[in-house]
Amino acid sequence: MTIMKKTLMLLISITFVVGMGCGSSGNTSGNSNSNGIPGWVENPGSEYSEAKYLMAVGSGSTLNEARGDAFSQLSQIFQMDIDATQQLTTEVIDRSTNNNFYSESTSQLLNNIKIGTNQELMNTSILTSEVDKFGTYHALAGMDRAETSRIYSQEISNNQIKISEFENNASNESNILQKLVLLTKARAVASANEVLTRQLNVIQGGAGTGGDATTTLTRIQEKFRAIQQQANVSIQSDNATYTVKSAVAGAFQKEGFSIIENTENAILGVTINYQTQEANLNRDDAEFVKWELVIEIEDKQSDRSFRTFMVEGRDGAPSYSDALKRADFTARNKIEKDFAQFLNNELLQIN
The missing domain is CATH 3.30.160.150 (Lipoprotein like domain)
Structure with a gap:
């Protein structure tokens, strides 16, 4: 083979490699639908593992709006999957937080059910973002399931210790007012734990049920009502x-x-x-x-x-x-x- 032919083949090879590289760069038009919208907007699992991330998509006229909407949509996953009849309202959460019934970590985790624009949830990041051909921005928010589950599980365990302490002290207390106060605190933490448990189940891919936390809350509520009759x-x-x-x-x-x-x-x-x-x-x-x-x-x-x-x-x-x-x-x-x-x-x- 002559030097001229070798040079020509080398140039053809380089051109082919460069062409392939350009086709897989930041231009994702090949993964867009007929409207120019990225494929991951309709199917986030096509880009990122649903086993690893709890994901939600947001859109807006600016990148910041799209990011904020993505965080908000992720919050709504908790809001929709958690039983709408559960008794812990935002007012109760705020009130109990102000009374220092909850640790700072519990308060932070409870914020995951408060829907708000640009609210960044724990262990959540914008995995990708893109603007379509109409000028609309899209963003994909993802929460790391494994790491977030570990944090939730630890906080739920810590709260169980608090609940037991309040409940045992109430059982050993003869003063009705003291009993009521201790059971009020136990009920507040138990209510928080039920919400955290529901959230944890959603993060892990299950239904937003309370399980043992609901049983604990029901038991404490029954004790609270019994003491109320004497208060x-x-x-x-x-x-x-x-x-x-x-x-x-x-x-x-x-x-x-x-x-x-x-x-x-x-x-x-x-x-x-x-x-x-x-x-x-x-x-x-x-x-x-x-x-x-x-x-x-x-x-x-x-x-x-x-x-x-x-x-x-x-x-x-x-x-x-x-x-x-x-x-x-x-x-x-x-x-x-x-x-x-x-x-x-x-x-x-x-x-």
Whole structure:
């Protein structure tokens, strides 16, 4: 073979290799459908292993929008697969987190059911992204199943230890209020564990069921309801209006207490002092009322007194009677918001 022929064959070989390389580069038009949309948008498993990743696709007019939508769609997998009737709402999650019932890790894992744009989930990354011929961006988010399952399993195990501790302490406690507090904490952590277990099952490719965690939660709820029947509160007041007194009773009932008239059978004694008086502001177009609300709580089993709740305000209206009604309305709002939080903090911080 002449040198000229060898050179020509070498050039042909190089051209062939380069051509093959160009065909497998970042241009994925060969894997797109007739609309120019990447094949992995409709079938993520065609690009990445479904056994390794829990995946979701997002789209948007920008890459950031597509990424955020992908994370959101991944969150919705938890939201759709977890039983819609389960009792742990976002409000309960947030409230229990604020009371430090959960570890930071549990709180982070619970966030996986909160759907929000650009919320990056644990062990989740954008596996690939591409813009189609119409200018729409697509992104594929994937959560590493094995590593995430390991983290969930460890946190569920840690929470089981906490639940057992709260539950055992409640069984050994004679004070009804203490029992209620301990079982409230146990119920909160057990509720979180049920959600984590459901999430874990989804990550592992199964149905979003709670299994043993649901059994534990049901057991603690039954104990909680049994103690609730003994958690009686008596409310006394010489000057509280019906609106104010009802609002205070509602705050206790929301925490699981029952309101009774007989003070002897009550574990908590509540005294309400609601003072109103005319406030002269020298206005011809309105009358004003100055009011003060003081609520005192006593643990009748241990003779322990809690901190006093106190709030005051001033309300006006065209007439004095209307100003009194408005004062009642404002006081009720303060009770439903501020006193409810005060009560929750006071009762649930008992050691």
